[in-house]
Amino acid sequence: MALIPMFRLYDIFSLYDTVPGIILFHVAFGLPFAIFLLRNFFVGIPKDILESARIDGANEFVIFLRLILPLGLPAIASLAIFQFLWTWNDLIVALTFGQTVQPITVWIFGQLREFATSIDIIAPASFISLVIPLAVFFAFQRYFVQGLLAGSVK
Numbered sequence: 001m002a003l004i005p006m007f008r009l010y011d012i013f014s015l016y017d018t019v020p021g022i023i024l025f026h027v028a029f030g031l032p033f034a035i036f037l038l039r040n041f042f043v044g045i046p047k048d049i050l051e052s053a054r055i056d057g058a059n060e061f062v063i064f065l066r067l068i069l070p071l072g073l074p075a076i077a078s079l080a081i082f083q084f085l086w087t088w089n090d091l092i093v094a095l096t097f098g099q100t101v102q103p104i105t106v107w108i109f110g111q112l113r114e115f116a117t118s119i120d121i122i123a124p125a126s127f128i129s130l131v132i133p134l135a136v137f138f139a140f141q142r143y144f145v146q147g148l149l150a151g152s153v154k
Contacts, residue, residue, distance in 0.1 A: 002029075003096050010097060017099045025097060026087050034079055041075035042068065077143030081136065088133055104129045 006025065007016070015021030045068065053063045094106045108125050111118045 003092070007096060016097060017101055019101055022093065022097055022101065025093055026083075026090070030083050030086070034083070037079050037082075038072070038075055042072060045071055074143045077140045081140050084136055085133055088129075 010016045010021055015024065049067060050063060053067055058066070088103070089105060090103070091105045091109060094103050095109075098106065104125065108122055108129065111122050111125070
């Protein structure tokens with residue numbers, strides 16, 4: 001339902017078939033989940049820690065940089081993994097808003113034919129497109145598990 005109005009806006013603002021247009025779409029549609037996830041995580045930070053930092057003379061910027069950001073690193077890493085995987089595996093947005101700017105999912109989809117498939121091309125390309133998300137997941141696995149379990153145990 002959102003693709004047709006977005007397509008018209010992209011046509012008006014000349015964002016169709018550009019990398020910033022696709023990035024803007026993913027940022028706009030990823031923000032509600034990001035706000036929901038990070039808000040629920042940051043609400044769970046004890047107020048006593050923030051009050052003790054204020055008593056010690058820290059201003060809000062220092063509290064954010066030295067307390068909230070390090071404590072929120074697991075949630076931010078979990079959000080980054082989710083958003084990266086959703087963006088990497090996206091096909092419909094890339095097909096709708098990109099003509100010459102196409103990710104690997106669109107290229108793999110283009111290898112499907114009406115009466116036959118190029119399985120000798122699709123299988124290795126799918127494997128190659130799987131390597132990068134696996135590398136990202138294994139690099140941030142520790143933070144991902146911490147972010148999922150945060151707040152579940154008192």
